[in-house]
Amino acid sequence: MPIADKMVGIVKSASMIRKMFEEGIRMREQFGADNVFDFSLGNPDVPPPPVVKETLLGLINDAATSHGYMPNAGYPWVRQAVADYLNTQCGVGMTADLVVMSVGAAGALNDALKALVNPGEEILVPAPYFVGYNQYAFICGANLKTVSTKPDFHLDLGAIDDAISKDTRVMLINSPNNPTGVVYNKQELDELGQLLEKKSQVFGKRIYLISDEPYRKIAYDVNVPWMFGVYDHTIVLTSYSKELSLAGERVGYLAVHPGAEDAAMIASAAAVANTMMFVNAPALFQQVVGKLQGVCVDIDIYRKRRDMICEGLAAAGYEFNVPDGAFYLFPKTPIENDVEFAGLLKEENILAVPGSGFGGPGHIRLSYAVREQSITNAMPGFKRAMEKAQK
Amino acid sequence: MPIADKMVGIVKSASMIRKMFEEGIRMREQFGADNVFDFSLGNPDVPPPPVVKETLLGLINDAATSHGYMPNAGYPWVRQAVADYLNTQCGVGMTADLVVMSVGAAGALNDALKALVNPGEEILVPAPYFVGYNQYAFICGANLKTVSTKPDFHLDLGAIDDAISKDTRVMLINSPNNPTGVVYNKQELDELGQLLEKKSQVFGKRIYLISDEPYRKIAYDVNVPWMFGVYDHTIVLTSYSKELSLAGERVGYLAVHPGAEDAAMIASAAAVANTMMFVNAPALFQQVVGKLQGVCVDIDIYRKRRDMICEGLAAAGYEFNVPDGAFYLFPKTPIENDVEFAGLLKEENILAVPGSGFGGPGHIRLSYAVREQSITNAMPGFKRAMEKAQK
Numbered sequence: 080m081p082i083a084d085k086m087v088g089i090v091k092s093a094s095m096i097r098k099m100f101e102e103g104i105r106m107r108e109q110f111g112a113d114n115v116f117d118f119s120l121g122n123p124d125v126p127p128p129p130v131v132k133e134t135l136l137g138l139i140n141d142a143a144t145s146h147g148y149m150p151n152a153g154y155p156w157v158r159q160a161v162a163d164y165l166n167t168q169c170g171v172g173m174t175a176d177l178v179v180m181s182v183g184a185a186g187a188l189n190d191a192l193k194a195l196v197n198p199g200e201e202i203l204v205p206a207p208y209f210v211g212y213n214q215y216a217f218i219c220g221a222n223l224k225t226v227s228t229k230p231d232f233h234l235d236l237g238a239i240d241d242a243i244s245k246d247t248r249v250m251l252i253n254s255p256n257n258p259t260g261v262v263y264n265k266q267e268l269d270e271l272g273q274l275l276e277k278k279s280q281v282f283g284k285r286i287y288l289i290s291d292e293p294y295r296k297i298a299y300d301v302n303v304p305w306m307f308g309v310y311d312h313t314i315v316l317t318s319y320s321k322e323l324s325l326a327g328e329r330v331g332y333l334a335v336h337p338g339a340e341d342a343a344m345i346a347s348a349a350a351v352a353n354t355m356m357f358v359n360a361p362a363l364f365q366q367v368v369g370k371l372q373g374v375c376v377d378i379d380i381y382r383k384r385r386d387m388i389c390e391g392l393a394a395a396g397y398e399f400n401v402p403d404g405a406f407y408l409f410p411k412t413p414i415e416n417d418v419e420f421a422g423l424l425k426e427e428n429i430l431a432v433p434g435s436g437f438g439g440p441g442h443i444r445l446s447y448a449v450r451e452q453s454i455t456n457a458m459p460g461f462k463r464a465m466e467k468a469q470k
Numbered sequence: 471m472p473i474a475d476k477m478v479g480i481v482k483s484a485s486m487i488r489k490m491f492e493e494g495i496r497m498r499e500q501f502g503a504d505n506v507f508d509f510s511l512g513n514p515d516v517p518p519p520p521v522v523k524e525t526l527l528g529l530i531n532d533a534a535t536s537h538g539y540m541p542n543a544g545y546p547w548v549r550q551a552v553a554d555y556l557n558t559q560c561g562v563g564m565t566a567d568l569v570v571m572s573v574g575a576a577g578a579l580n581d582a583l584k585a586l587v588n589p590g591e592e593i594l595v596p597a598p599y600f601v602g603y604n605q606y607a608f609i610c611g612a613n614l615k616t617v618s619t620k621p622d623f624h625l626d627l628g629a630i631d632d633a634i635s636k637d638t639r640v641m642l643i644n645s646p647n648n649p650t651g652v653v654y655n656k657q658e659l660d661e662l663g664q665l666l667e668k669k670s671q672v673f674g675k676r677i678y679l680i681s682d683e684p685y686r687k688i689a690y691d692v693n694v695p696w697m698f699g700v701y702d703h704t705i706v707l708t709s710y711s712k713e714l715s716l717a718g719e720r721v722g723y724l725a726v727h728p729g730a731e732d733a734a735m736i737a738s739a740a741a742v743a744n745t746m747m748f749v750n751a752p753a754l755f756q757q758v759v760g761k762l763q764g765v766c767v768d769i770d771i772y773r774k775r776r777d778m779i780c781e782g783l784a785a786a787g788y789e790f791n792v793p794d795g796a797f798y799l800f801p802k803t804p805i806e807n808d809v810e811f812a813g814l815l816k817e818e819n820i821l822a823v824p825g826s827g828f829g830g831p832g833h834i835r836l837s838y839a840v841r842e843q844s845i846t847n848a849m850p851g852f853k854r855a856m857e858k859a860q861k
Contacts, residue, residue, distance in 0.1 A: 081586075081676065081731055081732030081735055081736060082585050082586060082732070082735055082736060082739040083584065083585060083586060083587055083588045083610075083739070084588055085588070086584070086585060086739045086742065086743070089739075089742055089746075090735070090738050090739050090742050093738070093741075093742045093745070094738065100541075120539075122538050122539045123538060124538070127537060131537075132530060135530050136527070136530060136531075139523060139526050139527060139530070140527075145718065146518060146522075146715065146716045146717070146718050146719050147513050147514060147515070147715065147717050147718050148511075148513045148717045148718050149718055150491075182573055182720070182748040182749075183748060183749055185747070185748055185749050186747070186748045189747060189748075193474065193477065193609075194473050194474060194477060195472075195473060195474060196474055197474045197475055197476070198611075211745075211746075214745065214746035215746065217746065218584075218609075218746055218747065219474075220589075220611065285472065324537065324538065325537045326537070326538050326539045327536065327537050327538050327539050327540055327750060327752070327753030327754075328537050328752050328753050328754060329573070329720075329748060329749060329750065329751075329752050329753075340472055341472030341473070344472055344473055344481070345472060345473060347481050347484070347485065348473040348474070348477045348480075348481050350484075351477065351480055351481050351484045352477070354484070354602075354605065355480075355580075355602075355605035355606065355608065355609055356576070356577070356580060356609065356747055356748065357573040357574060357576055357577045357580075357720060357747065357748050358573075358574055358576050358720060359718060359720065360720075361718070361719050361720050361752045361755070362718030362719050362720075363718075363719060363754070363755075364752065364754075
C-alpha cells in the first residue's frame, strides 16, 4: 500500500463520513438549504460572546501582543489564569505548572494519552462514546476497550468493575456526554473513584482517570460534578470550542490534579507530547481565553432548542432520555437497524448519524446545534419516518 | 513508571533544554537583559508585515468571519489559494485537494509521516538535522536514521546511496537548513531525485521525499530549487512561522505532488491524520494566510544580521560556512567538546546550543533572530571564549 497499513482502514471509514457530508451538500443544492435538515454536525452555531471580538481587537491593536513562540506548555500568565479559575470552581489547589495549554481538547487528550499510556495498554471508555476516541487511541498505540452503560446511559459500575484488567491504564469519561447528553451525578462518580482506587490496589498499578469535559458549561439545570473532588489521580481536559463557540480556533487545556501520583511528571510529559505533536496552542487565542475565564455563550439558546426537539420527537413517538447537557440527543430507532433508519430520515431530507458509529447501535445521534426553524420544519419528516418504520 | 516508558527519556532530554532556558532567565535577572546574549532560540523577532494586522482586523470586523469548524483539511478557498500560489512558483499543476492545512510545519510533518510510515520503517535524514525530527519519528513509531553530509553540509549522495535500505520509507530534507543554513542546489537535488527513483526500483517499494521548507523565503542571493521539479514522489511542507513571523499561531500546510504515486490517497490519509491529532489548523489564521500568499517579512533585516555575525565571528577566528538561508549559523568549535565550548560561551553570558543535539558534534548553533545590538555587544565575548579555548 502507498500509505501506512494501519491508516488504510481509518481512511476508509473517514471517507464514509466524508461521503455523508458530500451527500448533505448535494442535497442542499438539489432541495435548497432551507429544505435540508442537518442534525449530523456538532459545530456550534451560536455566535461567540461579544467580549470575544472586543478582546481580539484589543489584543491585535496592542503593539505588545506577540504572535511568536511562547513556552510550549503555554503562556505562564494564561496557565495561571486557568489554575486560578479552576480553584474558584473546585478549590483543588491547582497550580500553573500542572496546566498545559493545548490545541483544543483533542490535542489535550492526545497529550495526556501519549504521556500516560504504553502501546498495547488499555483505555477503558463507557459506550456510547465520541468517535474520535478510536483515533486518539490509535495515535498512542493503545487499545480502546468499551464498557456498557445502563439503559439511561449512566455508569454501570458493575460492568466497569468487570472490564478493568491488568492492562487498563486509563479510564476515560466524557460528561456532559457526546453523543448521549447524559451528565454523571456525584454519587456514581464517587463510586467510580472508589472503584478505580480499589482496582489500582488490586493490580498494583495506578489507573488514571481522564475527564474530557468540553461541554461542562453547556448543562441545563444540573450540576456537573468536578472529578477533581472524586478521585485524586485525575486529569481534566477541555476546550473553549463550545463554551466560547471557538471550535475552529483550537484552544484548550489539560490540568493534572495536584494530588495525582507523580502529578508534576505527568504534566511535564504532557507538555513534551504537546511539543512533539504541534509545538504549542495557538498564541492569539491562548491570550483571548486567558482573559475570558468563566465566560460562556448564552446556553438558553441551546436549552430552548433542546426543549423544542424533545417536545417534537416525543409527540412523534420517539423514545429518548432528555439530555442534561451538551447539544445532542440520542433517541432509540424504532427499528433495530440504525443505518437503515437514518436512510428513512434521509428520505425526509433529515441528516442524522447512526448510533453504531458511537458504539450505540439502535440509536441515532441528533445535534441540536441548528436553527430553531430547522427543528420546527423537520418535525413532520421525523414523524413520517417513524410511521414508515412502524409499518 | 507513572508515565509511558518511552516518554521517560524524552522528558529527561526535554528537561535539559528547559533547564537551559531557565538558566537564561536566571542570567537575565542577574546580569540584566541587555547583558545576556541569547543565540539559542529560533523564535523570529522581526515583526509580521503590517498587512497581517490589517488582514486580522478586516476579518474580525467582518460579521461573516467564522471561528467554527471547517472541513478538517482546511477551508477549500484557502487550500485553493495555496495551490494557485504554488502553481505560480513552480507550475506543478497543484490542486486544492492535494493541499492540507495544518498546525504549523510540525503538524504537517506529523501528518505526512503518520500517513506514509509504518512503525519500524526508516526515515532517512541528512545530519546535522533539526532536533524535532526525533520526536516526530517517535510519534509515528518509525526509526530516524541519519546520513552524514559533506564538510560544507551539502548532500553526500554516496553516503545516501549506502544508507537507503529496504526499510527506508521516507527521505526527509530541510533546505534552507536548520541548523546549518545550507541551501541545496539544483544539481545535488536532481541527483537525489534520480537516486531515490533508482532505489525505489531496487527495493520494489516507493521511497517518498518529504521536503520540510519553513525557511524557503528566508534565503539570501540564492535560488531555493523546488523539489516538485526534481522528484515526483514528493510532499512539500511548510509554515508561515518564519515568512510571516507567526510562529506561535501554528499555521502551515503540506502539498502532495500531483504526479506522486497514489497522490490522492496520501493527501486523504494526511487529512485524516490531521483530524486525529488536532482536528484542523486554526481557523482565523488559516483565513489570514489564505489572503496573504507570497507575502514575506523583510528578509534584509536577517541578511544584515547574518553579515554582521559572520564578519564578527570570522574576525574572532571562528570557522563556518556562510549560511545561504534560514537564520542560523553553525560554526565549528575550537575544541572538540561542543558542550564544553558552549560552557565557555556561557561564561561570557552568551547562550548557544551545542551541535551534538543536532547530530553535528564539534559545532554550536547560533540563531541570529536577535537584535543587531546583541550581535555587536556579544562579539568581545565570542572572541574571549575563542582565546580561552585555544589556550
